[in-house]
Amino acid sequence: MKRELAVLGRLIRRGTLELRLPDGAQHLFGSGPPHARWTFTRRDSLRRIIANPELALGESYMRGEWDTPPGELATLLAVLMRNAGELAHDGGRLRRLLGGLLQQWNRVQASYRNVAHHYDLDEWLFRLFLDREMYYSCAYFAVPQLSLEAAQRAKAEHIAAKLRLQPGQRVLDIGCGWGSLALHLAQHHDVHVTGLTLSRAQLAVAQRTAQERGLSGRVQFLLQDYREHADQYDRIVSVGMFEHVGRPYYARFFRQVAASLRPRGVALVHTICRLGPPGTTNAWVRRYIFPGGYSPALSELTAGIEHSALKVMDMELLRRHYALTLNAWQARFQRHRAEVAERMGEQFCRMWEFYLAAAEASFETDDMAVAQVQLAAEADAVPLTRDYLYAPLAQPRTLRRAG
Amino acid sequence: MKRELAVLGRLIRRGTLELRLPDGAQHLFGSGPPHARWTFTRRDSLRRIIANPELALGESYMRGEWDTPPGELATLLAVLMRNAGELAHDGGRLRRLLGGLLQQWNRVQASYRNVAHHYDLDEWLFRLFLDREMYYSCAYFAVPQLSLEAAQRAKAEHIAAKLRLQPGQRVLDIGCGWGSLALHLAQHHDVHVTGLTLSRAQLAVAQRTAQERGLSGRVQFLLQDYREHADQYDRIVSVGMFEHVGRPYYARFFRQVAASLRPRGVALVHTICRLGPPGTTNAWVRRYIFPGGYSPALSELTAGIEHSALKVMDMELLRRHYALTLNAWQARFQRHRAEVAERMGEQFCRMWEFYLAAAEASFETDDMAVAQVQLAAEADAVPLTRDYLYAPLAQPRTLRRAG
Numbered sequence: 115m116k117r118e119l120a121v122l123g124r125l126i127r128r129g130t131l132e133l134r135l136p137d138g139a140q141h142l143f144g145s146g147p148p149h150a151r152w153t154f155t156r157r158d159s160l161r162r163i164i165a166n167p168e169l170a171l172g173e174s175y176m177r178g179e180w181d182t183p184p185g186e187l188a189t190l191l192a193v194l195m196r197n198a199g200e201l202a203h204d205g206g207r208l209r210r211l212l213g214g215l216l217q218q219w220n221r222v223q224a225s226y227r228n229v230a231h232h233y234d235l236d237e238w239l240f241r242l243f244l245d246r247e248m249y250y251s252c253a254y255f256a257v258p259q260l261s262l263e264a265a266q267r268a269k270a271e272h273i274a275a276k277l278r279l280q281p282g283q284r285v286l287d288i289g290c291g292w293g294s295l296a297l298h299l300a301q302h303h304d305v306h307v308t309g310l311t312l313s314r315a316q317l318a319v320a321q322r323t324a325q326e327r328g329l330s331g332r333v334q335f336l337l338q339d340y341r342e343h344a345d346q347y348d349r350i351v352s353v354g355m356f357e358h359v360g361r362p363y364y365a366r367f368f369r370q371v372a373a374s375l376r377p378r379g380v381a382l383v384h385t386i387c388r389l390g391p392p393g394t395t396n397a398w399v400r401r402y403i404f405p406g407g408y409s410p411a412l413s414e415l416t417a418g419i420e421h422s423a424l425k426v427m428d429m430e431l432l433r434r435h436y437a438l439t440l441n442a443w444q445a446r447f448q449r450h451r452a453e454v455a456e457r458m459g460e461q462f463c464r465m466w467e468f469y470l471a472a473a474e475a476s477f478e479t480d481d482m483a484v485a486q487v488q489l490a491a492e493a494d495a496v497p498l499t500r501d502y503l504y505a506p507l508a509q510p511r512t513l514r515r516a517g
Numbered sequence: 518m519k520r521e522l523a524v525l526g527r528l529i530r531r532g533t534l535e536l537r538l539p540d541g542a543q544h545l546f547g548s549g550p551p552h553a554r555w556t557f558t559r560r561d562s563l564r565r566i567i568a569n570p571e572l573a574l575g576e577s578y579m580r581g582e583w584d585t586p587p588g589e590l591a592t593l594l595a596v597l598m599r600n601a602g603e604l605a606h607d608g609g610r611l612r613r614l615l616g617g618l619l620q621q622w623n624r625v626q627a628s629y630r631n632v633a634h635h636y637d638l639d640e641w642l643f644r645l646f647l648d649r650e651m652y653y654s655c656a657y658f659a660v661p662q663l664s665l666e667a668a669q670r671a672k673a674e675h676i677a678a679k680l681r682l683q684p685g686q687r688v689l690d691i692g693c694g695w696g697s698l699a700l701h702l703a704q705h706h707d708v709h710v711t712g713l714t715l716s717r718a719q720l721a722v723a724q725r726t727a728q729e730r731g732l733s734g735r736v737q738f739l740l741q742d743y744r745e746h747a748d749q750y751d752r753i754v755s756v757g758m759f760e761h762v763g764r765p766y767y768a769r770f771f772r773q774v775a776a777s778l779r780p781r782g783v784a785l786v787h788t789i790c791r792l793g794p795p796g797t798t799n800a801w802v803r804r805y806i807f808p809g810g811y812s813p814a815l816s817e818l819t820a821g822i823e824h825s826a827l828k829v830m831d832m833e834l835l836r837r838h839y840a841l842t843l844n845a846w847q848a849r850f851q852r853h854r855a856e857v858a859e860r861m862g863e864q865f866c867r868m869w870e871f872y873l874a875a876a877e878a879s880f881e882t883d884d885m886a887v888a889q890v891q892l893a894a895e896a897d898a899v900p901l902t903r904d905y906l907y908a909p910l911a912q913p914r915t916l917r918r919a920g
Contacts, residue, residue: 256902389828391820411823417794417816425792425883426815429832430903433896480828480896493836493883499659500833504907 118160129193135160144197150190154180172398172472176464185448187467188441191475199479236315240292242454243447243470247294248319251354251384252436252484262442265435270298273351275503276382276428276488278496279303283348286310286374288340289355293320293333299351300332309335310343340367346376356385356415357407364410364418372423372491380496381424381489386436387412389483396472403469415485424489427496432484433477440474521563532596538563547600553593557583575801575875579867588851590870591844594878602882639718643695645857646850646873650697651722654757654787655839655887665845668838673701676754678906679785679831679891681899682706686751689713689777691743692758696723696736702754703735712738713746743770749779759788759818760810767813767821775826775894783899784827784892789839790815792886799875806872818888827892830899835887836880843877 119141122131126144133141134153154160159179163170171194174180182190244250245262253265254272273295279285281304287296290309293316300307311317320335336343340352350371359367371381386409395408410418412429419426447454447470455463476482490496522544525534529547536544537556557563562582566573574597577583585593647653648665656668657675676698682688684707690699693712700723703710714720723738739746743755753774762770774784789812798811813821815832822829850857850873858866879885893899 254902256904258901389823391823411819412829413816413820413823416814416819420792420794420814420816425836425886426832426834427836428834429829431829431831433828433830434901483828483896493886498661498837499657500903501659501907504904 115157115161118164121164125197126193128196131190131193133160144193148189148193150193151182151186152180152190153182156180168397169401172402172465172468175468176402176461178460178464187471188444188474188478191472192478195475195481196479199481237292237319239454239458242450243443247298248292249294250291252386252432253439253442254432255435255438258438262439262446265439265442266294267298270295271302272503273353273382273384273486274299274303276486277349277351277380278502279305279349281305284308284346285349285351286343286345286347288350288352288371289358290316290320290335291354292316293323293335295351295353296320296333296335297323297327297329300329301327305332305349307333308343308345308347309333310338310340311335312337312339341370343374345374347374348376348379350375350379350381351384352382353384354386356383357409361408361410361414364414365421368419368422368424368489371489375424375491378492378495379490380427383485383487383489385410385415385485385487387415387431387483387485388481389431390481399469399472402465409482412485415487419487419489423491425491425493426487427490427493428486428488428500430486432486433480435477436482436484437474437477440470440477444470444474518560518563521567524567528600529596531599534593534596536563547596551592551596553596554585554589555583555593556585559583571800572804575805575868575871578871579805579864581863581867590874591847591877591881594875595881598878598884599882602884640695640722642857642861645853646846650701651695652697653694655789655835656842656845657835658838658841661841665842665849668842668845669697670701673698674705675906676756676785676787676889677702677706679889680752680754680783681905682708682752684708687711687749688752688754689746689748689750691753691755691774692761693719693723693738694757695719696726696738698754698756699723699736699738700726700730700732703732704730708735708752710736711746711748711750712736713741713743714738715740715742744773746777748777750777751779751782753778753782753784754787755785756787757789759786760812764811764813764817767817768824771822771825771827771892774892778827778894781895781898782893783830786888786890786892788813788818788888788890790818790834790886790888791884792834793884802872802875805868812885815888818890822890822892826894828894828896829890830893830896831889831891831903833889835889836883838880839885839887840877840880843873843880847873847877 115135122133122141122143129144129147130149131143132149132151133143134151135141136154136157156174156179159174163174240248240250245266247263247266249266249269252269253262254269255265256268260268277285279299283305285296285299285305285307287307287309290296290311293309296307296309297320299305309320311320314337317335317337324330324333324335352371356367375381388409388411390411392411392414399407416426444467447467451463451467454466488496518538525536525544525546532547532550533552534546535552535554536546537554538544539557539560559582562577566577643651643653648669650666650669652669652672655672656665657672658668659671663671680688682702686708688699688702688708688710690710690712693699693714696712696719699710699712702708712723714723717740720738720740727733727736727738755774759770778784791812791814793814795814795817802810819829847870850870854866854870857869891899
């Protein structure tokens with residue numbers, strides 16, 4: 115145990131880590147806020163975590179070998195990640211040892227079939243912790259106090275403003291999920307939207323909701339890969355789908371968007387990105403949550419764009435917004451935890467809460483952000499300045515600060 | 518000549534090119550706006566241009582072998598560049614032939630000693646065509662109708678807003694030119710500014726102006742390379758200097774900025790960038806205007822940042838603003854052309870007007886833009902949303918729409 119304590123002693127330089135071992139021994143590392151508390155029920159667990167943090171941290175939590183006080187899991191993970199991040203500029207043996215903590219913990223959005231193993235449970239599970247419209251991506255907290263519902267509506271309106279929608283336009287939504295954004299745009303901006311998804315269950319929910327709201331004439335949902343879809347649109351939007359494209363296909367993705375865009379068209383890609391250099395997705399996340407997901411570094415994202423006819427018109431980095439979103443999802447999940455434990459088991463619950471907390475911590479520590487990239491082939495497809503995104507009367511933004 | 522006419526016939530697909538040969542023959546290529554007119558006084562000139570467009574286009578213009586009607590030089594160059602740009606996605610022999618037209622024509626800002634060969638003439642020359650404050654970088658046209666003076670002030674205010682200046686802060690201006698931005702920030706935002714330049718002549722102008730305005734207590738100008746300057750600042754700004762850093766030194770530049778920034782500091786880098794893939798600087802520009810300049814592709818710029826502790830907080834792409842700026846510079850230059858011709862000779866005038874027109878055309882055809890990259894080490898160094906940049910009362914922006 116001495117060696118493990120020495121490693122933590124060297125690691126923790128920002129914030130405080132309060133460690134409690136099964137024999138009642140307490141150790142304090144670092145100082146100042148944030149204050150994280152880490153209580154072990156198995157003596158050998160810390161050794162295995164330090165030997166292989168990437169997998170063992172999540173797996174030992176799933177097995178109940180350690181815990182934090184309620185609501186403090188993300189704080190603990192943020193302290194570990196932030197201090198591991200400091201090592202990046204020091205290098206050395208400790209970095210090699212704990213490098214796993216720096217990998218991408220953030221694969222949040224996903225083709226949902228990867229998430230749970232029972233298709234029929236999915237909608238139920240997601241309805242428990244997402245907002246009413248089931249946006250499964252980063253919300254836009256125009257002010258931090260917004261409710262999750264209001265922040266997701268604000269996101270939809272922020273995207274609508276960036277798309278410069280005009281009534282009657284044809285819009286393609288690549289990776290439409292349960293149809294939340296497509297339905298919002300059709301209803302509030304009077305456009306015709308085609309949503310593409312690869313999930314039959316999402317398709318069914320989206321089509322049912324369109325019918326319930328009398329929007330079937332203005333939205334259509336298709337079970338189709340974007341590479342198979344050959345039509346022309348005034349506007350193209352893709353939210354939380356680029357993370358599934360895969361590095362070797364970035365240029366192809368943007369060329370496909372360029373080819374599907376009419377002259378003077380505008381596209382908006384909303385994706386998690388890494389603010390540091392290119393990395394790899396954390397092994398625990400790959401194994402338990404999202405096989406095949408990858409969040410690009412900005413240099414990878416822009417290189418993909420540069421090999422298409424599209425040009426970057428604007429790039430907003432939403433920092434912390436996803437931490438706020440994940441925090442709200444975690445709170446909702448915790449309110450329904452007993453229900454989930456009964457249906458899915460305790461281990462599933464611990465897996466899910468670890469996933470939400472690890473993702474929250476990775477956005478809290480500034481390594482990750484969401485990039486909203488506005489694209490067009492012609493520079494005058496969007497205005498000369500960005501004032502139009504913030505003009506109080508420019509868009510039907512009454513929704514924005516509501517809720 | 519048949520071969521040359523056939524090449525133009527294949528090249529021009531957007532806009533119209535009206536060609537007049539010395540024997541009076543006229544040829545029309547393409548259709549629709551913009552309409553460019555190209556009149557040759559030497560018969561073999563077109564052949565040499567097509568054999569080596571990169572160098573021969575500018576050199577033949579300097580020698581007076583062809584012309585356009587007054588004020589239409591940028592239009593001609595834009596038609597040539599835009600159509601050459603279309604070839605990028607076709608590939609083939611024509612692209613190899615005319616690829617030189619696609620290279621960077623845009624090395625606008627520069628360590629001014631590269632520009633003219635007579636140091637003592639420089640200030641005189643630049644005062645002729647720049648605004649009164651001598652900003653030698655892209656202005657910010659909050660509305661397109663702004664005068665050049667107002668647009669340069671608007672740029673300074675836009676940058677000040679992105680820096681989130683507080684009275685009393687210490688600001689470093691890397692590549693301060695004639696001191697325009699440093700003096701503006703010290704005077705209107707009550708901060709202490711250190712400006713670095715490598716030019717003795719710029720230093721003298723900046724120091725003289727500071728004294729004239731009674732600002733010597735709040736600004737200091739140093740003849741120093743940014744790599745030699747080891748001090749700590751709350752804010753760092755660099756406008757039109759990154760183009761001189763050189764690709765191999767991007768990561769070093771950003772690491773130096775990171776090291777000079779106090780905790781919770783904010784930096785703003787304003788640089789010309791290429792919206793397409795990495796390229797090379799045009800040979801004519803290298804030979805006659807700016808040896809050693811290079812405008813990064815966004816993927817190169819972001820890769821440099823990723824290898825420092827800095828993170829991108831926001832990335833605005835100013836498109837067309839530089840075309841408007843260059844157009845205003847050209848108009849002022851033309852008003853003083855006789856004076857310049859008398860002092861510097863006709864060939865210098867043609868070189869200078871070709872340079873301004875080629876740069877204008879390259880921004881007009883959307884290949885180039887100016888990136889304003891806001892950087893910080895901690896994500897909460899800047900607000901959660903970008904509203905603060907556009908809030909009418911947030912900053913002393915009364916200057917902005919004045920003029």
